[in-house]
Amino acid sequence: MSALPDTRNAPVLQAAGLQKRFGxxxxxxxxxxxxxxxxRVSLIGSNGAGKTTFVNMITGYIRPDAGSIALDGxxxxxxxxxxxxxxGVARSFQIPQLCAGLTVLDNMLVATACHGRSLSFLRPAHRADAIERAEALLKRFGLAAQSGRRVSELPGGVRKLLDIAMALTEQPRLLLLDEPTSGVSVEEKFPMMDTVMQALEEEAMTVLFVEHDMDIVERYASRVVAFYSGRIIADAAPADALANEEVRRYVTGTLR
Structure with a gap:
């Protein structure tokens, strides 16, 4: 019998030589x-640069034509x-994947049921534990007071927070956020991201987030990976990545 890989010193995520064509x-x-x-890694790049394709390959929604992906080795x-x-990989989406007719708490319970192996939303024997975990997450995201409200009544920033909280119901090791501030008002975006990052401090996880707002990138990323035309053109600390000539030309548009 072959030995299991030693993952003690392995990166959380390792992608090597990924190739993907659509025609x-x-x-x-x-x-x-x-x-x-x-x-805390921010993925930046213009539309069509390859960010979402990369995230979709990591999460299994797209299979690469070549290359390999490893999680903890x-x-x-x-x-x-x-x-x-x-x-241990979870993601939120640019457009929150929520049940608009259900309450905030029931959305959390649906996520628990989908992520878990038993339908705790439906089975009374598991419901108490699921509710306790859901309420704890809602409190961390500042959503406890919204627990009984229907999602259809919530503003955009609150929906984003709920979508991210739902992604944490299985306590992932790697969390991917697809444009967490997209559709969020200027007044909401920094308080929302403060809430998200503070909530994630309590979880031992790695975070990759796709973002177009460079103010958000500079404030919340510890590392920036820039994409252009299906390739990675920069991978560095935020100040260094955003000063990169190709990034300034093809991503931020600050080099003419």
């Missing part, structure tokens, strides 16, 4: 990236999104 469009060209424990290339979720 004549190159969405990923030899993308390689390692992310360590506890990092374990190969996950080609696994289904559900299998990858159970290994």
């Amino acid at each position: 004549s469009v190159v969405a990923a060209s030899d993308m390689s990236l390692e992310v360590g424990h506890g990092e 374990r190969a996950i290339t080609g696994m289904t999104p559900r299998a990858i979720t159970h290994l």
Whole structure:
């Protein structure tokens, strides 16, 4: 019997040589990236640069044409999104995936049921534990007072917070946030991100977030990875990445 891989010193995420084409469009060209424990990494780039394709390959929604992906040293290339979720990868979406007709608490319970292996939303024997975990997460995200409100009544920033809280119901090791401030008002975006980052401090997880707002990137990322035309053009601390000539030309538009 072959030995299991030693994952004690492995990066949380290791992507090597990822390639992906959609017809004549190159969405990923030899993308390689390692992310360590506890990092806060922002993925930046213009629309079509390859950010979402990268996230979709990591989470199993798209299978790369070539290359490999490992989580804590374990190969996950080609696994289904559900299998990858159970290994400790979670994501939120640019448009929150919520049940508008249900309350905030019931949305949390639905997420618990979907992420877990037993339908705690439906089975009374598991409901008390699920409610306790859900209420604890809602408190951390400043949503306890909204628990009984229907999602359809909530403003955009609160919906974003709920979507991220739902992603944490299985206590992931790697969390991917797709444009967390998209659709959020200027007044809401910094308080919302403060809440998110403070809530995540209580979880031992690594965070990758796709973001177009460079003020958010500079304030909350410990590292920036920039994409252009399906390839990674910069990978550095925020100040260094944003000063990169290619990033200024192709991403931020500050170099003419």
